[in-house]
Amino acid sequence: MRPPSPSIPEKEFLFASLKASLRLDGRQPLQLRTPELTFGPELGWVECALGKTRVLAQVDAKMVKPPPERPFEGMVSIHSEISPIASPEYEFGRASEEEVTMTRMLDKVLRRSDTIDKESLCVIAGQRVWHVRLAIHCLSDEGNMLDCACLAGIVALRHFRRPEIEVVGDEVTIHDPTERAPIPLAIHHSPFCFTFAFFADTSIPPILDPSHLEQRLSAGLVSIALNAQREICVLQKLGGVPLAPDSILNLVEIAVSRAKELDRLVDDKLKVDWSGRRVEFR
Amino acid sequence: MITFTSFPSSPGGEYDAVRRHRETDNDMDVDFDDDDDFSSNRLRLTLPGDYLTSSQAFMRGHGTYVHEDQVVASVAGTVERVNKLITVRAIRTRYNPEVGDLVVGRITEVQPRRWKVDANSRQDAVLMLSSVNLPGGVQRRKLESDELQMRNFFEEGDLLVAEVQAFFSDGAMSLHTRSLKYGKLRNGQLVIIPPILVRRLKSHFITLPCGVDLILGLNGYIWVSRHIKASDQAGEEGFDAEAVYSNQNDDIDEPTRGAIARVTNIIHVLAAHFVPLTDTILLEAYEWSVEQEEANKGLFQEDVAEALVASLHSRS
Amino acid sequence: MGSRVEILNEGGFRSDGRRQYELREVTIDLSQQGQADGAAVITHGLTRVMVSVFGPREAKSRSQTIHDRANINVEVAISPFSAGERRKRSRGDKRILEMAATIKSTFEPVVQTTLYPRSQIDVFVQVLQQDGGLLQGCINATTLALVNAGIPLLDFVCAVSGGVYSTSPMLDLTLLEENDLPNLTVAVMPKTGKSTLVTMETRLHVDRFEEIFKLVCSASHALHQEMKDAVRVRTTSLVTAMGTTQSNVGGDTMMDES
Numbered sequence: 001m002r003p004p005s006p007s008i009p010e011k012e013f014l015f016a017s018l019k020a021s022l023r024l025d026g027r028q029p030l031q032l033r034t035p036e037l038t039f040g041p042e043l044g045w046v047e048c049a050l051g052k053t054r055v056l057a058q059v060d061a062k063m064v065k066p067p068p069e070r071p072f073e074g075m076v077s078i079h080s081e082i083s084p085i086a087s088p089e090y091e092f093g094r095a096s097e098e099e100v101t102m103t104r105m106l107d108k109v110l111r112r113s114d115t116i117d118k119e120s121l122c123v124i125a126g127q128r129v130w131h132v133r134l135a136i137h138c139l140s141d142e143g144n145m146l147d148c149a150c151l152a153g154i155v156a157l158r159h160f161r162r163p164e165i166e167v168v169g170d171e172v173t174i175h176d177p178t179e180r181a182p183i184p185l186a187i188h189h190s191p192f193c194f195t196f197a198f199f200a201d202t203s204i205p206p207i208l209d210p211s212h213l214e215q216r217l218s219a220g221l222v223s224i225a226l227n228a229q230r231e232i233c234v235l236q237k238l239g240g241v242p243l244a245p246d247s248i249l250n251l252v253e254i255a256v257s258r259a260k261e262l263d264r265l266v267d268d269k270l271k272v273d274w275s276g277r278r279v280e281f282r
Numbered sequence: 283m284i285t286f287t288s289f290p291s292s293p294g295g296e297y298d299a300v301r302r303h304r305e306t307d308n309d310m311d312v313d314f315d316d317d318d319d320f321s322s323n324r325l326r327l328t329l330p331g332d333y334l335t336s337s338q339a340f341m342r343g344h345g346t347y348v349h350e351d352q353v354v355a356s357v358a359g360t361v362e363r364v365n366k367l368i369t370v371r372a373i374r375t376r377y378n379p380e381v382g383d384l385v386v387g388r389i390t391e392v393q394p395r396r397w398k399v400d401a402n403s404r405q406d407a408v409l410m411l412s413s414v415n416l417p418g419g420v421q422r423r424k425l426e427s428d429e430l431q432m433r434n435f436f437e438e439g440d441l442l443v444a445e446v447q448a449f450f451s452d453g454a455m456s457l458h459t460r461s462l463k464y465g466k467l468r469n470g471q472l473v474i475i476p477p478i479l480v481r482r483l484k485s486h487f488i489t490l491p492c493g494v495d496l497i498l499g500l501n502g503y504i505w506v507s508r509h510i511k512a513s514d515q516a517g518e519e520g521f522d523a524e525a526v527y528s529n530q531n532d533d534i535d536e537p538t539r540g541a542i543a544r545v546t547n548i549i550h551v552l553a554a555h556f557v558p559l560t561d562t563i564l565l566e567a568y569e570w571s572v573e574q575e576e577a578n579k580g581l582f583q584e585d586v587a588e589a590l591v592a593s594l595h596s597r598s
Numbered sequence: 599m600g601s602r603v604e605i606l607n608e609g610g611f612r613s614d615g616r617r618q619y620e621l622r623e624v625t626i627d628l629s630q631q632g633q634a635d636g637a638a639v640i641t642h643g644l645t646r647v648m649v650s651v652f653g654p655r656e657a658k659s660r661s662q663t664i665h666d667r668a669n670i671n672v673e674v675a676i677s678p679f680s681a682g683e684r685r686k687r688s689r690g691d692k693r694i695l696e697m698a699a700t701i702k703s704t705f706e707p708v709v710q711t712t713l714y715p716r717s718q719i720d721v722f723v724q725v726l727q728q729d730g731g732l733l734q735g736c737i738n739a740t741t742l743a744l745v746n747a748g749i750p751l752l753d754f755v756c757a758v759s760g761g762v763y764s765t766s767p768m769l770d771l772t773l774l775e776e777n778d779l780p781n782l783t784v785a786v787m788p789k790t791g792k793s794t795l796v797t798m799e800t801r802l803h804v805d806r807f808e809e810i811f812k813l814v815c816s817a818s819h820a821l822h823q824e825m826k827d828a829v830r831v832r833t834t835s836l837v838t839a840m841g842t843t844q845s846n847v848g849g850d851t852m853m854d855e856s
Contacts, residue, residue, distance in 0.1 A: 097699055104696045108799050189801075219707070222796075232807050235782070235798040239703025242792035245815050249808055256804055325841075327833050329826050330745055331753035331789045345750060347710065354789075356710060356750035358833050373836045375748025376635060376654060390656075404654040404668075404717045452665075452715050474633070479840070554630075556839035 003089050011217055018204045023214075025051065030208045030254055032194075035151055035265070039273045043182065044160030048152035050209065052142035057152035058135050059160040063172070066122070066129040074121020074129040078106050080136035080149065087141040087212075102146055105234065106136065109191050109225040110153050113233035117186035123165060128172055130162060132185065143212035146223060150193035155266055158187055159273070191233040192262045193225040194255045198241045206251065208258070222248070224255040228263035328355035328370055335368060343369030344378075377402045377477040377501035379455040383446045384486045386467070386499030387457070389436045395429055397436050399444070402477060402501040405454045409436070413447060413458035415465070417527070435527050441467040443497050443505065463487065465526050469534060470495070470507025473546050475553035477502035481560060488561045492541040492568060498559060506545050508534050544571060544581075551587045557594065566597055605763045605775055613774060614643070619813070621758070621770040621820065622731075626828035628746050636747025640739040642770060644729035647736050649743040654717035668714035672702040674736065676725040698723075701736055704785055704795045710750040719749060730773040731759045733783045737795070738825065745829050755794060756821045757785040760814040762802060767810040769817050782810065786818040 006014075014024065021029050033051040040046070044059030066073065082090045082099045090096055109115075121130040134156060136149050161182035166173045197210035197218035210218060220240020225233045232252065237243070328334065334346060334353045342348050345357045346368055355361070357372040379385070379401070387401035389409075398406040411432060416422055436442065444457035444464050459465050480498050488496040489509055497505040534542075548567045552559060570593050571581060580586050603613045610617060622643030631637035634650035641647075657663040662671070674697050678686040687694055701723065709719065721743070723736050737757035744751055761771045761781035771781050782798035793815065798807070 100692055100695050100699065104692055112799065113801050226804070230804045231801050232798060232804060233801050235796055235807070237793070237796040238700045239706055239794055241707055242787050242790065242794045244790075244792050245812060248793065248796060249811065252804055252807065325837060327830060327837065329754075329829055329833075330751040331787075347750075347752065349752075349789075354752075356752060357748050358745050358829050359748070360837060372748030372750075373833055374636065374746060398656075400656070404714050406656040454716075556836050558840050 006213060006216060010213070014213060014217060015199070015201060015204065018199065018207065018214075019201075021205060023207065023211075025211060027209075029205050032209045032258060032262070035148075035262070037155055037266070037269045039159060044156050046152055046156040046159055047139075048148055048155060050142075050144060050148045050151075051211065052140055053145055053148045053212075054139040055145065055148045055152040056137040056139055057149070057156035058137075059132060059156045061130045061132045061160070061162045063123065063128050063174075064131040066126060068126075071126035072122050073118040074116075075131040076111050076116055076118065076121075076134070077131070078103075078111060078134045078136065078153070080106055080138075082138045082141075082145070085140075086138040086145070090141075098145075101238075102149060105146055105193070105223065105225075105236065106149060106153060108234045109150050109193055110134065110157070113191055113225070114188055115154065115191060116157065117188055120186035123172060124167060124170065127170070132157075132160075132162075141212060143215045144195050144209050147193045147195050147209060150191070150225065151262075151266075154190050154192065155270070157185060158190065158266070158270055160185060189227040189229060189231065190263060190266065191225045191227045192259045193223055193234075194258055196222045196224075196251055198222070198243065200241060202241070206247070208254070222251055224252060226252075226255055226259050228260050230256055326361040327359070328361055329358050330356050334361065334370075339366070341367045343367045345370030345372060371478075373478060374476055375478070376404050379403055379407075379446045379449070379501070381446050381448060383500040384443065384497070385446060385457070385501045386441065386443050386472070386497055386503035386505050387501070388472075388503075389438050389440045389442065392432055392436070392438060395432075397432070399442070399457060401455070401457075401499075402474070402503060403455060405452070407446075407455045407457050408450070409442075409444060409457045409459070413456065413460060415460055415462075415526070436466065437529075440529075441472060441505065443467055443499065466528070467497070467505050467507065468528065469510075469531050470505055470542060471546055473504045473506060473549045473553075475502050475504060475549060475559070476556075479553060479556065479558045480504070481558050483560060488564070490541075490545065490561075490565060490568060492545075493538050494541050494545050496545070496561075496564070504549060504559075506542050506549070508532065508538050508542065544568065547581045548590075551581050551590060555587065555591045557591060563594060566594060570594075603774060605778060606766060606768070612768065614772060616770075618766055618768050619817070621817065622772075624821065624824050626742060626825065628742060628828060628832040634743075634747075636743045636745070636749070638739045638742035638746055639726075640735055640742060641727075642731050642735050642738075643772065644727055645731050645735045646725075646727040647732075647739040648724045648726055649736070649739040650722045650724075651719065651740075651743040651747040651749065652722070653719040653747075654714040654749065655720075657716060657718035662718055663716045666715050667711035668709075668717040668719050670702050670705055670709060670711065670719045670721065672698045672705075672721045672723065672740075674698045674701070674723045674725070676728070680725050680728045697733065697736065700733070700795065700797070701740055704737060704755060705740060705744070707794060708752050708755055708787065709744065710752065713750060719744075728773065730771045730776040731783070733757065733797070734759045734770075734785075737785050738821065742825060742829065746832070753787040753789045754822055754825055755785050755787055756818040756825060757783055757795065758814050758817045758821055759783045760810045760817070762806050762810050765806070767806075767813050769814065780806075782807075782814065784811065784814045784818065786815055786822075788819055788822040791815065 036049040038047040047056045080103050084090050084092055134153055138145055161184050163182050164175045164180040196206045196208055197214055198206050198220040200219040222237040224235050332355045334355055337348045337351050337353050340353055342353045346353050347356050353368055355370045357370055359370050359372040362369050362371055385401045387399035389397050390400045390406055391398035395411045397409040399409050401407045444459045446455050447458040448456045480500050486498045493509045495507050495509045570590055606612055625641045627639040631650055634652055636651040639648045654668050662669050674694050676687050678684050721740055734757035741755045759771050759781055760769050761779035763779055780800035780802040784793050785795035786793050
């Protein structure tokens with residue numbers, strides 16, 4: 001069931017404060033909520049929180065036989081689901097429009113932009129490849145779940161390490177993580193997704209990382225996924241308020257700088273976590 | 283080399299295909315630099331997004347909107363001006379009801395104390411139980427038992443002729459059949475044409491000399507039926523419920539059936555060539571088709587149809 | 599795996615003989631199709647899309663009525679025979695659902711839906727042949743069908759696709775080019791030059807993006823002219839057809855009062 005739309009005073013207050021470049025949670029219009037990354041006991045288990053939006057990502061890998069048309073490539077699959085745990089407005093079972101958008105976007109950002117080197121996942125051509133599975137669970141929706149899910153997904157992939165293997169002839173030995181240190185996935189680049197919200201009233205400036213209320217009242221979203229190397233992976237403005245070309249290019253510039261900041265932050269967090277773990281696997 | 287031919291494009295009207303390479307820019311955008319430009323007696327065509335005139339000097343009407351102090355067209359069609367009011371009438375569109383219009387419709391739903399009627403408009407029309415004549419006299423009070431047997435009067439799928447009585451606040455129209463002329467339709471067949479082809483006439487009940495009655499609904503629904511003599515129709519004061527709400531067709535003899543079919547086909551042909559319908563045109567077309575002694579289905583051959591339309595052009 | 603076909607040869611020609619900035623041939627057919635209120639078939643080279651518009655009409659179900667505006671319902675079907683490889687897509691296919699949602703949200707701010715409260719506008723998109731530029735074809739055909747149905751729009755919506763081959767931008771990609779190149783589709787409202795839709799799904803450097811984005815925006819004006827011409831010819835032919843049979847036809851349509 002859809003919750004009732006926000007009340008008129010709520011709406012007017014939000015619009016009036018946005019016009020004055022104020023946001024209800026005290027952020028600047030183009031400020032991101034600082035992501036909080038919590039790593040679990042296992043490798044490839046990450047919980048990412050943007051304010052009260054929380055997404056859990058978990059990666060595992062197993063050996064499979066590759067499909068005959070791509071014998072030299074490993075497989076990557078992404079499972080994502082928005083269940084009623086995130087917010088009562090999502091129904092169980094039926095794919096909502098948000099879910100379709102999110103699934104497709106995750107697929108484009110994390111899989112089709114060649115984030116993972118699939119050929120490095122090949123063990124024996126045509127016989128054995130790694131199948132990397134990324135599961136995304138949305139735990140709580142306080143706006144901008146897409147960015148949160150993308151961030152959780154990419155961090156989980158970078159955090160994950162697969163067991164070391166040894167190939168002798170046709171024999172494959174998988175070493176237990178306690179015997180040999182597991183090795184990280186070969187990752188080409190780390191795309192980050194940024195969502196901007198627009199409002200029907202054009203005097204309101206665009207805002208980055210909309211909260212739930214802002215998202216509900218917005219009249220158009222632009223999602224840009226890019227990496228720190230200034231490469232856009234996905235740019236998606238599916239309808240909504242028409243925008244001038246210049247303002248879209250502006251957003252791209254903003255996203256570029258945010259991507260660099262976020263990349264640094266993720267690098268640091270991963271380094272800290274890894275240095276804390278190293279002891280276990282000596 | 284790759285050539286860009288897929289399916290051969292059908293040789294239809296000259297508007298079928300547009301070449302991409304154009305040397306001349308025959309942009310005939312309507313240009314209203316000076317406001318007096320409206321006074322010329324030329325038909326103006328506009329397209330969505332075309333600037334029409336300043337919104338300071340003129341008022342915007344249907345089919346337009348105001349953008350940056352300019353009146354801009356939002357549909358493709360002809361510009362009309364009444365004093366300071368600028369409207370654009372779309373060529374092909376759904377029926378826009380006005381109070382007093384005669385429409386032909388089909389019942390889609392029976393609801394408490396009302397019927398929903400499809401009348402080719404943007405929403406289904408409403409026919410209230412209180413706006414129909416019930417058996418037993420015009421002045422009769424509606425009873426609870428009438429509510430329970432609404433399907434005895436009109437059922438889903440029934441066709442009826444009615445008049446637009448009023449509008450609801452959301453723009454849906456309310457119909458009434460409180461006249462002996464209106465009510466359930468039988469003994470004929472329905473033809474659907476674009477509503478713009480039905481002009482407002484003195485009477486929308488037309489009787490052709492070939493024994494065919496026509497009801498030209500302004501919504502583009504046309505009822506072609508067997509002629510009913512005026513004396514039969516009028517009836518007495520307390521009119522016959524059986525006849526008005528009957529679902530039974532009368533016996534129709536062979537020549538009348540032929541005539542109904544011929545008129546129906548003529549309407550189809552005229553609509554395909556976008557010819558507005560009037561009683562005179564229909565009559566001329568009917569005579570022409572009888573003169574030609576074409577079999578009824580011959581009308582659908584492209585050359586015969588074009589000859590018919592051409593002969594109408596020459597006569598007018 | 600590099601493709602065997604040269605995308606852009608030394609002479610500056612593409613695999614189908616076009617230059618970099620050349621669009622494919624566009625044909626537009628606006629003739630009546632069945633009982634639809636408006637219909638359009640557009641071809642961009644070998645891509646062919648048919649759109650039928652029904653409405654505004656009574657909404658099918660209570661849940662689909664919106665009390666203050668019309669609901670736009672878009673359904674996309676891709677014919678199994680439309681591509682080289684015969685393949686039936688189910689209606690629940692994520693890609694098709696996404697495309698339908700994209701078309702719907704592209705047109706929601708353009709169609710004046712507030713004029714038709716509680717109604718529904720049905721847009722049925724049928725892809726007959728695909729050779730790249732599927733989304734652009736769908737959007738352009740939908741615009742034309744809506745105009746043809748007399749539904750008020752703020753402006754045309756013209757979509758063009760583009761891609762970049764190493765450093766050279768190209769317009770209106772075929773399927774072959776689309777598979778090999780980073781590509782984007784932009785839908786522009788020509789009057790204001792603003793875009794309602796921008797999608798890009800492949801990696802591309804920001805500077806390259808800027809170049810192709812601007813190019814695509816300007817190319818949409820050429821397409822706008824084509825679409826306007828087609829609608830104008832169609833409207834003119836209908837108006838003349840109505841006018842010739844009756845000398846006084848449209849006495850009310852002509853400005854004869856002054």
